[in-house]
Amino acid sequence: MKREIVYDFYYSGFEGESEIAFVFEKSDERYILKMWTGYFDTILGLMCEYEPYNDGILHEYYAHEGWYEESPWELTNIDVVIQLFKSFDLQKVDNNTVEASPNIVPTLPEVASEIAQFLEQAKSNDCNVFIIYE
Numbered sequence: 001m002k003r004e005i006v007y008d009f010y011y012s013g014f015e016g017e018s019e020i021a022f023v024f025e026k027s028d029e030r031y032i033l034k035m036w037t038g039y040f041d042t043i044l045g046l047m048c049e050y051e052p053y054n055d056g057i058l059h060e061y062y063a064h065e066g067w068y069e070e071s072p073w074e075l076t077n078i079d080v081v082i083q084l085f086k087s088f089d090l091q092k093v094d095n096n097t098v099e100a101s102p103n104i105v106p107t108l109p110e111v112a113s114e115i116a117q118f119l120e121q122a123k124s125n126d127c128n129v130f131i132i133y134e
Helices: 037-047 056-063 078-086 095-099 105-124
Strands: 003-010 019-026 029-036 073-075 129-133
Touching (some): 003 105
Antiparallel strands (some): 019 129, 073 129
């Protein structure tokens, strides 16, 4: 049985609500970055305002495919996804959109950075990454 290492800071306080998790396995360990879907959906929705969403993870979000249809869903093009989350920028988003979610917006850059770091850890260990949507 694999030992699970769970990072759930961004799910704490949202227990019982929908969650999304990034998962990768390395030798006898399973790493999990679990968060409230509100953070993840808001980040992707905001990025759709200034990034093309005709392919990749933004397309999956916009079209409600990928992890919405099958879970676990393998994340492909990890380098592109890492760069996408690293480039998350609230300055590129319409102020009205930001004002619609004032309680969570200040946390979003930190969440995006945490996702990028988690994916970089998986990549540096040559691991496949899956998204689990519950």
